[in-house]
Amino acid sequence: MSRPIVVGVDGSPESLAAVEWAAREALRRDRPLRLVHASEWTPERESCGAARMVRHHVGRGVLHRAADRVARICPDMWVTDEHVEAPALTALSDAAGRAELLVVGARGLSGRTGFLVGSVAQALTARAVRPVVLIEAGERAEDAHLPDGDGNPSLRTPYRDVVVGIDVRTACDEVIGFAFEAARLRGARLHALHAWSDADGMAPGPGEPAAGTGPAGEEDRRGFLGAVLQNWRDKYPGVDVVETVAAGGAAPHLVRAGTGAGLLVVGRRVHDSRVGPHTGPVTRTVIHHARCPVAVVPHR
The missing domain is CATH 3.40.50.12370 (Rossmann fold)
Structure with a gap:
């Protein structure tokens, strides 16, 4: 199976712009698209089943909204998704190793609720074994054209x-x-x-x-x-x-x-x-x- 285009999603405007850019790139390269969401994770919370269920529910919602965005612009795109209970840097670095390329928002939500903050995006570019593409919020398909x-x-x-x-x-x-x-x-x-x-x-x-x-x-x-x-x-x-x-x-x-x-x-x-x-x-x-x-x- 061909390597997918992987995109990290957290629901932020940057990540949704990254989803759309990744979908268009997957279409150009004739590759499947894979959406990855990593829930906020700390070792002391791992055993809390209720918290895990909440994180899973929230994560599935983020992935569902991202998939809807893809369906609107590329209705025939083959899309898979993955919700990972792990730090974002670890989850996306691992996903990048199985990808054609990794697409992320250049900056995401600040504070503890969003994982694609500048520090994580920068760390991914330093760590990923495959190419990483950084996308800013507001990036549109027509921006790639004159x-x-x-x-x-x-x-x-x-x-x-x-x-x-x-x-x-x-x-x-x-x-x-x-x-x-x-x-x-x-x-x-x-x-x-x-x-x-x-x-x-x-x-x-x-x-x-x-x-x-x-x-x-x-x-x-x-x-x-x-x-x-x-x-x-x-x-x-x-x-x-x-x-x-x-x-x-x-x-x-x-x-x-x-x-x-x-x-x-x-x-x-x-x-x-x-x-x-x-x-x-x-x-x-x-x-x-x-x-x-x-x-x-x-x-x-």
């Missing part, structure tokens, strides 16, 4: 760009492949962005010449970026690709590029157990400040 000739939202116009951040020194197939496939599925243009500074004179790989500084360094970086993307251009000949090399920090450039994009793709290096799960500073800044859906793709 406005019409009058500047109004439309579902009939082409898709907005898919933007991917690429470090030519450590370019990884998982991140680039995810971005190309996302662009192909949408018929969208792919905008590949590499940011650099004169202080960074490192070579893109062992034994390869380092980039210079100033205008010469920029030209070198363009060559590196083009070389990294060439095999993917050959593999995805139908995807229109635009390449940008920009001086300065990567995070601000990616956040700006994400304004007006349909999807922003960044990588997250998987570290060994001695370091522990975490996101790098660029990815952390992007997921806090980007104003479009953000996909965080783990890679070695």
Whole structure:
């Protein structure tokens, strides 16, 4: 059976927007959709049967409302659901391991009643073994498309760009492949962005010449970026690709590029157990400040 698109739901506006985005993505990828709700859980309450029944009832209600939302926009979608008695981070991390990708609200309810708070969403991006897509409240299907000739939202116009951040020194197939496939599925243009500074004179790989500084360094970086993307251009000949090399920090450039994009793709290096799960500073800044859906793709 194909891996599903998994979405975490807690009834918040963010999670309901994530449900709709996940349903559309499942349709694009021809994948089943799985809704997961994790009830608030603490060890001292596990033996309380009445409390467990209440949590189960509330959880089923949350899942039912989410399924109704899916049925309205994708009536033929194959949807399954799961109510888990576990901390949200544990439940969704486990579900992500069996998924094509995990979709969550970027921010959820504050306090003890909602689990998709910013800290949990951020922890998921640092921990999940599959790509995680973060969705903000209010995200609509037409937001993925360019406005019409009058500047109004439309579902009939082409898709907005898919933007991917690429470090030519450590370019990884998982991140680039995810971005190309996302662009192909949408018929969208792919905008590949590499940011650099004169202080960074490192070579893109062992034994390869380092980039210079100033205008010469920029030209070198363009060559590196083009070389990294060439095999993917050959593999995805139908995807229109635009390449940008920009001086300065990567995070601000990616956040700006994400304004007006349909999807922003960044990588997250998987570290060994001695370091522990975490996101790098660029990815952390992007997921806090980007104003479009953000996909965080783990890679070695």
